[in-house]
Amino acid sequence: MRLAHETDSILSDWRERALRFETEIGKVVLGQERVIRLLTIATFARGHVLLEGDVGVGKTTVLRAMARAIGGSFERIEGTIDLMPTDLVYHAHLGEDGKPRIDPGPLLKQGEALSVFFFNEINRARPQVHSLLLRLMAERSVSAFNREYRFPHVQVFADRNRVEREETFELPAAARDRFLMEVQVGMPADEEARRRLVFDPRFHDVERLLMDVEAGLLDPEAIETVARVIQFGVQASPTLQAYVLALWSAVRAPHEHGVVVEGVDPERFIQGGASPRGLSYLVRAARVRAWLEGREMVVPEDIRAVFPEVMAHRIFVDPIYEMRRERLVGDLIAGIFARVPAP
Amino acid sequence: MGRSARRLVPCLARLLPMAALLLAAPPVGAQLRSVELYAPRPFGHVIGDTLALSAEIVLDAPFRLDPASLPRPRALDYWLELANVRLTNGGASDGVQRYTLDLTYQTFYAPLEPKRLTIPAVPLTATDGTRQVAIAVPPWSFLMSPLREIVATGESTPMALRPDIAPRPVATASTQRGLLAALGGLVAGLGLLAWQMGWGPFGRRRDRPFARAAREVRVALAASARSAASSTAPASAPGQRAALLALHRAFDATAGKGVFAEDLPDFFRAHPAFTAAEAEVRRLFAASRHLFFGENPLEIAREFPPAGLIALARRLRAIERGGA
Numbered sequence: 012m013r014l015a016h017e018t019d020s021i022l023s024d025w026r027e028r029a030l031r032f033e034t035e036i037g038k039v040v041l042g043q044e045r046v047i048r049l050l051t052i053a054t055f056a057r058g059h060v061l062l063e064g065d066v067g068v069g070k071t072t073v074l075r076a077m078a079r080a081i082g083g084s085f086e087r088i089e090g091t092i093d094l095m096p097t098d099l100v101y102h103a104h105l106g107e108d109g110k111p112r113i114d115p116g117p118l119l120k121q122g123e124a125l126s127v128f129f130f131n132e133i134n135r136a137r138p139q140v141h142s143l144l145l146r147l148m149a150e151r152s153v154s155a156f157n158r159e160y161r162f163p164h165v166q167v168f169a170d171r172n173r174v175e176r177e178e179t180f181e182l183p184a185a186a187r188d189r190f191l192m193e194v195q196v197g198m199p200a201d202e203e204a205r206r207r208l209v210f211d212p213r214f215h216d217v218e219r220l221l222m223d224v225e226a227g228l229l230d231p232e233a234i235e236t237v238a239r240v241i242q243f244g245v246q247a248s249p250t251l252q253a254y255v256l257a258l259w260s261a262v263r264a265p266h267e268h269g270v271v272v273e274g275v276d277p278e279r280f281i282q283g284g285a286s287p288r289g290l291s292y293l294v295r296a297a298r299v300r301a302w303l304e305g306r307e308m309v310v311p312e313d314i315r316a317v318f319p320e321v322m323a324h325r326i327f328v329d330p331i332y333e334m335r336r337e338r339l340v341g342d343l344i345a346g347i348f349a350r351v352p353a354p
Numbered sequence: 355m356g357r358s359a360r361r362l363v364p365c366l367a368r369l370l371p372m373a374a375l376l377l378a379a380p381p382v383g384a385q386l387r388s389v390e391l392y393a394p395r396p397f398g399h400v401i402g403d404t405l406a407l408s409a410e411i412v413l414d415a416p417f418r419l420d421p422a423s424l425p426r427p428r429a430l431d432y433w434l435e436l437a438n439v440r441l442t443n444g445g446a447s448d449g450v451q452r453y454t455l456d457l458t459y460q461t462f463y464a465p466l467e468p469k470r471l472t473i474p475a476v477p478l479t480a481t482d483g484t485r486q487v488a489i490a491v492p493p494w495s496f497l498m499s500p501l502r503e504i505v506a507t508g509e510s511t512p513m514a515l516r517p518d519i520a521p522r523p524v525a526t527a528s529t530q531r532g533l534l535a536a537l538g539g540l541v542a543g544l545g546l547l548a549w550q551m552g553w554g555p556f557g558r559r560r561d562r563p564f565a566r567a568a569r570e571v572r573v574a575l576a577a578s579a580r581s582a583a584s585s586t587a588p589a590s591a592p593g594q595r596a597a598l599l600a601l602h603r604a605f606d607a608t609a610g611k612g613v614f615a616e617d618l619p620d621f622f623r624a625h626p627a628f629t630a631a632e633a634e635v636r637r638l639f640a641a642s643r644h645l646f647f648g649e650n651p652l653e654i655a656r657e658f659p660p661a662g663l664i665a666l667a668r669r670l671r672a673i674e675r676g677g678a
Contacts, residue, residue: 248647252646310614311612312616352602
């Protein structure tokens with residue numbers, strides 16, 4: 012009884028901090044409430060996030076603001092075509108004595124305290140880098156200097172733009188599956204936000220703008236614990252479990268649930284995906300959303316709110332539909348939520 | 355010459371009054387242009403037959419038939435009856451006045467062998483107000499035939515009654531058509547009413563999901579009430595769940611997609627009629643959230659006792675029907 016009460020107070024205290032965290036980021040990133048909410052969910056679900064969107068919509072700004080607000084050590088690296096995994100891990104240079112030296116690279120420099128690792132333009136990096144990243148995301152560890160480095164609190168944010176396809180490398184499915192969410196960052200829809208972004212000089216200087224964000228609002232080491240408390244403290248009823256399983260089977264075989272996506276052959280549309288890991292991520296994210304909404308139970312709305320971001324990139328469609336995937340998968344998800352009954 | 359002149363004068367003197375008379379009163383033939391009689395065939399009539407005669411009378415214009423001179427329907431003879439008299443005024447044109455006089459007779463003569471009979475002339479009077487002229491519809495003669503032979507040659511007795519005339523069927527086609535039309539209208543009207551009210555098979559109408567839900571709620575709650583009465587189960591949770599599920603399905607079907615508690619504002623925007631029950635619907639969704647996803651399943655029993663749930667289902671059905 013005491014324990015439950017303690018859990019409750021931890022959860023409500025941290026909920027207020029999380030909402031403040033959102034407000035802080037909202038101060039510098041306008042009109043992206045949904046993106047901020049999703050990133051907050053990802054943070055408290057301890058998941059990695061891939062941001063996708065046009066150039067100049069504020070992907071980097073929102074990530075830098077988050078890194079500042081989360082606190083802890085922050086590292087970033089730009090993806091380029093000649094970036095190799097060793098560039099991430101090692102820093103090779105000539106020492107003052109003129110001898111070549113190998114020091115820990117950007118990834119290792121901060122040691123275990125690394126809390127946010129920000130990979131810019133991830134699709135410009137080569138597959139070798141992707142596979143290093145895969146291990147970092149999956150196991151939160153890398154091998155270097157003949158030993159294993161562990162990063163218990165690391166959260167990877169990556170971004171890529173959708174505009175260019177030249178000299179880019181598509182992320183392997185395994186690496187994408189490690190991301191908790193793929194968040195689409197679009198233009199702010201709100202007219203007022205657009206006007207302010209363009210005309211308010213405050214938004215012209217990103218460095219100064221980021222100073223407005225309260226630094227170290229969340230304690231990276233504590234987030235780990237809070238995340239665990241959330242997962243145990245927010246309950247998913249048997250009805251909700253049945254609902255999630257029904258959604259899962261609808262994703263795997265939409266036509267059997269009467270979901271019709273216009274312009275596709277239902278037999279071959281879905282090739283696979285929606286892994287058990289994906290589903291567990293889905294429930295994790297839904298629990299965090301329920302907690303942010305101030306509930307102690309997961310409801311279908313929570314699942315629906317995070318479903319596109321958590322699941323869309325885990326659904327593999329037939330190659331002939333790949334080019335239209337965004338619209339088709341969007342239709343599929345909308346159809347699934349329209350057809351699968353809840354509760 | 356003088357002799358012949360002398361003979362001429364008295365002759366003229368005798369003629370003059372006649373001429374004066376002629377000038378003063380034109381001859382009868384001048385007032386009556388014609389009387390034409392149209393009659394049925396003049397043979398083969400038997401006892402009891404009716405004979406329809408029709409006379410077309412044409413008079414000079416100022417003269418008119420005196421209605422008082424028309425015969426009254428009556429028995430004219432022991433065998434002949436004037437059954438009907440009808441005078442039709444054909445109107446005046448070109449200085450003549452036309453009439454059609456229909457006379458219907460019935461003969462009761464029972465001849466032993468074919469016998470010629472005569473319908474007598476009908477005297478009429480025409481008048482122009484001051485003078486009266488007698489005119490007459492001419493007589494008409496015809497042959498009457500016996501109904502039976504004089505001496506019986508057949509097996510049966512001659513006096514035996516003939517079989518009745520087979521009754522002629524009354525024309526019922528139009529009545530039947532009318533009846534069918536009325537029945538069709540009745541059925542269509544009842545069907546329309548049932549469609550509107552969601553009775554019977556129309557309860558499954560796609561656009562009347564709440565009609566179906568109301569029924570399912572009633573059935574589910576009744577079943578669970580029975581089982582609760584027979585067992586010692588404290589709450590009728592399965593019935594509540596089924597009833598709530600039925601209502602949720604109805605909301606889903608009405609919206610065309612899954613409706614969750616967070617979607618209610620959109621739902622009310624898209625279906626403004628339901629705002630009449632907005633508070634109850636919100637309460638329902640909140641309670642159902644507790645039942646299905648929360649730790650407090652008894653909440654729903656307190657929020658919505660079975661009677662309240664049925665009442666809400668009926669309310670929603672009425673709103674859906676447009677009647678509330």
